[in-house]
Amino acid sequence: xxxxxxxxxxxxxxxxxxxxxxxxxxxxxxxxxxxxxxxxxxxxxxxxxxxxxxxxxxxxxxxxxxxxxxxxxxxxxxxxxxxxxxxxxxxxxxxxxxxxxxxxxxxxxxxxxxxxxxxxxxxxxxxxxxxxxxxxxxxxxxxxxxxxxxxxxxx
Numbered sequence: 001x002x003x004x005x006x007x008x009x010x011x012x013x014x015x016x017x018x019x020x021x022x023x024x025x026x027x028x029x030x031x032x033x034x035x036x037x038x039x040x041x042x043x044x045x046x047x048x049x050x051x052x053x054x055x056x057x058x059x060x061x062x063x064x065x066x067x068x069x070x071x072x073x074x075x076x077x078x079x080x081x082x083x084x085x086x087x088x089x090x091x092x093x094x095x096x097x098x099x100x101x102x103x104x105x106x107x108x109x110x111x112x113x114x115x116x117x118x119x120x121x122x123x124x125x126x127x128x129x130x131x132x133x134x135x136x137x138x139x140x141x142x143x144x145x146x147x148x149x150x151x152x153x154x155x
Contacts, residue, residue, distance in 0.1 A: 003036045007044050010036065015051040026052070026062060030069050039070040072109055074116040076154045081131040083122030091130040095119065097144050101151055115154055 014020060014029040029048060033040050040063065042056075049056040063069040067077070080095050098104065103111035108118055125131045128140035134150060 006036050007033055008047070011044070011048045011051050014048075020052045021054050023062065026054075026058065027066065027069075030059065030062065034069060039073040042071070045071075070116075072107070072113065072116065074109060075114045076116070076135055077133075078115060078117045078151070079120050079123075079133040080117070081121075081123045081125070081129065082119045083126065083129075085126040086122075086130040089130045091142075094130055094132070094142055094144060094147050097147055098151060101148060115151070 010029060010032045014025055014032075017025055019025055026048075030040050033044050033048075037044065040059070045056050045059045049059065060071070063071055078098065080091060080098065082091055082095065098117060102115050102117065104115075104117050105111070108116050110117070123131045123133070123138070125138065125140060130140075130142045132139050132142055132147065132150075134154070139146070139150060
């Protein structure tokens with residue numbers, strides 16, 4: 001961690017609160033840590049979990065529910081739709097293409113740690129499937145060629 005002392009101060013402050021282990025308190029603390037560090041390092045999560053008296057898995061669950069909280073210092077977020085209609089138009093092939101091109105690890109991070117890939121069951125854009133979001137911007141009617149073109153601009 002680059003800013004370890006500042007992160008310790010944040011954790012100490014939130015740990016001293018009356019309802020330290022409540023979700024609202026944890027979310028506020030995580031947001032402050034991310035503001036300082038750019039993301040929420042695992043070692044900061046472990047330190048906070050110990051101080052607050054909760055399991056670290058709680059932080060992971062919260063970060064999965066709140067997409068703007070990042071556990072890794074990546075630059076781009078890709079979300080590929082895997083809903084039924086997108087699957088009918090080869091979204092799973094697109095998913096494998098993205099994984100292969102970016103060498104995505106089990107944690108969803110690309111080999112260069114710059115791109116984070118997740119899936120979403122449905123983006124409610126079925127008419128224009130298959131769909132993908134890159135950094136929150138929706139791309140529709142995708143083909144393997146279009147996906148490769150888009151992700152190559154991220155490198």
